[in-house]
Amino acid sequence: MALIELKRITKQYITGEEKVDALKSVDLTIEEGEFTAIMGSSGSGKSTLLNILGCLDQPTSGEYWLNNEDVQHLNVNQLSDIRNQYLGFIFQSFHLLPRLNVWKNIELPMLYQNIRKQERKQRAKALAERMGLRERMQHMPSQLSGGQRQRVAIARALANRPKLLLADEPTGNLDSKTTIEIMDILQELNQSGVTIILVTHEDELIDYTKRTIILQDGIVIKDEKKQLA
Amino acid sequence: MQIKNTLRLALEQLKANKLRTFLTLIGIIIGVGSVVAILLIGESGRKDIIGEFEQDANQLFYLHLDTSEQSKKQQASLSWRDISLLREQYQSQAQVAASYLDQKEVVFEQSTEKVDITAVTDNYSQVSNMLDIAYGSFWEEGTNQNVVLINEALAEGYFGSAGQAIGHSVMIDRIPFTIQAVYTTNDFIQSGSQANLYVPLQVWYKIHYLTDQPVHSIEILTLSENHFDQLRTEMVRTLAESKGVAESTFRTQAVADQLDMVNNVLRIFTAIISSVAGISLLVGGIGVMNIMLVSVMERTREIGIRKAIGAKPRHILQQFLIETLVLTTLGGFIGCLFGLGMAMLVTQLAEMSFVFYWPVFLISFCITTIIGVLSGFYPAKKAAKLDPIVSLRYE
Numbered sequence: 001m002a003l004i005e006l007k008r009i010t011k012q013y014i015t016g017e018e019k020v021d022a023l024k025s026v027d028l029t030i031e032e033g034e035f036t037a038i039m040g041s042s043g044s045g046k047s048t049l050l051n052i053l054g055c056l057d058q059p060t061s062g063e064y065w066l067n068n069e070d071v072q073h074l075n076v077n078q079l080s081d082i083r084n085q086y087l088g089f090i091f092q093s094f095h096l097l098p099r100l101n102v103w104k105n106i107e108l109p110m111l112y113q114n115i116r117k118q119e120r121k122q123r124a125k126a127l128a129e130r131m132g133l134r135e136r137m138q139h140m141p142s143q144l145s146g147g148q149r150q151r152v153a154i155a156r157a158l159a160n161r162p163k164l165l166l167a168d169e170p171t172g173n174l175d176s177k178t179t180i181e182i183m184d185i186l187q188e189l190n191q192s193g194v195t196i197i198l199v200t201h202e203d204e205l206i207d208y209t210k211r212t213i214i215l216q217d218g219i220v221i222k223d224e225k226k227q228l229a
Numbered sequence: 230m231q232i233k234n235t236l237r238l239a240l241e242q243l244k245a246n247k248l249r250t251f252l253t254l255i256g257i258i259i260g261v262g263s264v265v266a267i268l269l270i271g272e273s274g275r276k277d278i279i280g281e282f283e284q285d286a287n288q289l290f291y292l293h294l295d296t297s298e299q300s301k302k303q304q305a306s307l308s309w310r311d312i313s314l315l316r317e318q319y320q321s322q323a324q325v326a327a328s329y330l331d332q333k334e335v336v337f338e339q340s341t342e343k344v345d346i347t348a349v350t351d352n353y354s355q356v357s358n359m360l361d362i363a364y365g366s367f368w369e370e371g372t373n374q375n376v377v378l379i380n381e382a383l384a385e386g387y388f389g390s391a392g393q394a395i396g397h398s399v400m401i402d403r404i405p406f407t408i409q410a411v412y413t414t415n416d417f418i419q420s421g422s423q424a425n426l427y428v429p430l431q432v433w434y435k436i437h438y439l440t441d442q443p444v445h446s447i448e449i450l451t452l453s454e455n456h457f458d459q460l461r462t463e464m465v466r467t468l469a470e471s472k473g474v475a476e477s478t479f480r481t482q483a484v485a486d487q488l489d490m491v492n493n494v495l496r497i498f499t500a501i502i503s504s505v506a507g508i509s510l511l512v513g514g515i516g517v518m519n520i521m522l523v524s525v526m527e528r529t530r531e532i533g534i535r536k537a538i539g540a541k542p543r544h545i546l547q548q549f550l551i552e553t554l555v556l557t558t559l560g561g562f563i564g565c566l567f568g569l570g571m572a573m574l575v576t577q578l579a580e581m582s583f584v585f586y587w588p589v590f591l592i593s594f595c596i597t598t599i600i601g602v603l604s605g606f607y608p609a610k611k612a613a614k615l616d617p618i619v620s621l622r623y624e
Contacts, residue, residue: 051618054537056536056537056617056618056621057618076541076542077541077542077543080536080539080540080541080542081539081541083536083537083538083539084538084539085539089537089538091621095530095533095534095537095621096534097531097534097535099241099242099245108535108538109538109539111231111234112535112538112539112540112541112544113539114231156538157538160539
């Protein structure tokens with residue numbers, strides 16, 4: 001069974017009198033262990049798709065199966081649990097909480113799952129170490145560089161050992177050197193078994209992914225799996 | 230998410246915005262402070278004014294003729310005979326004292342003044358708690374000496390000080406009386422009455438040839454509280470029967486009635502001032518709600534992030550509600566200290582004894598909790614309802 005199965009997903013926004021079809025019948029299957037890039041120009045529907053995949057938004061029609069669960073019929077609290085336990089988010093502008101230090105930021109998803117303090121500390125420490133942030137545990141986000149902040153965000157996304165990482169333009173605010181650094185981390189994570197969906201408009205990032213999906217006007221116009229060389 | 234973490238988070242949030250926290254709290258601090266101060270001062274004042282009376286308030290009553298128009302026609306009067314009757318009949322149940330009111334020209338040293346005179350029985354000071362002997366002592370039982378008790382104001386006015394007045398003589402109706410003691414009255418109960426001198430009743434009868442031995446008021450102290458009301462009606466009946474008049478000829482007045490009245494007046498007074506202070510609490514509460522709404526708005530992105538990583542609406546609600554509660558409780562705590570200080574200062578300035586009335590703090594804790602919930606709920610609910618996608622994009 002696939003990790004993600006989208007069947008005839010549509011999303012319609014109503015702004016005033018105008019109806020906008022952001023997604024027009026999208027079918028998509030993603031297996032566990034994939035590293036997929038979703039590309040497209042702005043307005044192509046890629047953000048909408050990511051929001052639906054991330055259980056932040058509900059489709060207008062269609063079916064969404066995530067890890068064999070029918071996400072369509074879950075309530076607000078159940079969706080929160082899904083996001084907390086199955087999903088990890090990485091954003092373009094990092095979205096760390098500015099008043100919490102690195103350690104507390106990494107710890108945050110575990111708090112909502114009532115994990116004990118000792119375990120929280122242990123996991124946060126391990127993650128920080130894995131991201132090369134061992135010396136930065138007590139630092140505030142404002143004291144970190146962009147790349148370091150994104151690494152904190154990745155550590156936070158991994159805190160509850162998610163099945164799926166959703167990265168929304170994770171390198172959009174980073175220079176080319178840091179971009180490589182972050183993409184290397186993502187690739188490494190994928191190799192260790194985490195499924196990743198990467199939304200981007202930077203063509204060069206495709207080198208890191210195994211599959212590319214291109215959206216245009218709410219339709220998948222290209223779905224290409226790389227041949228393993 | 231455990232309450233402990235939310236609590237720490239709230240404290241950090243408030244600490245990060247110290248000035249704003251303080252400004253927000255001023256309303257609550259002033260409100261709680263005034264309520265606490267007023268209640269404490271009120272309670273101290275109440276204890277001060279009527280505290281000593283409360284002791285035997287439930288055992289003391291006064292009996293006199295009803296002077297309203299209707300009963301005047303009955304031509305009844307009270308005299309020493311009635312005192313003797315009551316003393317005899319209720320010997321084991323009550324102490325009976327009596328007083329007769331007069332007004333005379335009194336010569337103090339060189340000056341003359343028209344003064345109210347109360348001639349009282351020898352047990353008067355034991356029965357009534359009206360007199361507080363400051364210097365000297367009450368006359369001995371069965372005295373036939375011309376002795377007089379004068380009040381502090383007169384003593385200070387004519388003899389320099391209360392202590393120096395003792396032993397001097399004053400002329401009442403051209404008859405010398407020796408000053409035996411100086412007393413202070415409890416102004417509150419005695420308000421309006423000008424009974425400035427106390428003399429022995431039997432001496433007064435003799436000097437002024439009052440052969441029918443009239444009495445104006447009978448003071449009765451029951452030996453226990455248990456049969457107070459019963460004795461009150463029984464004594465009236467006994468007197469009415471012995472004179473062959475209606476019971477309505479007499480009126481009784483209990484100290485407890487007066488104290489109840491005083492208490493009620495004080496309570497109403499306190500309640501009115503407190504409710505005025507309550508307005509400040511209302512304003513403070515609105516201020517807190519306002520600042521929490523601003524805070525929710527400012528932290529829209531934070532709320533979005535928290536929701537994206539798995540916070541449920543109730544987590545967000547809890548976070549903001551607890552933050553508001555911490556805020557108002559902190560204000561309440563500071564307000565309590567503020568009010569306590571104010572009450573201590575005022576009671577000291579007014580030379581009252583300070584009474585620490587601890588329920589005040591419980592009350593203010595309850596008030597601030599209620600304010601916290603009321604003013605925090607709406608902003609918290611608003612925060613909990615925010616759409617994560619919209620809040621994540623919020624700049």
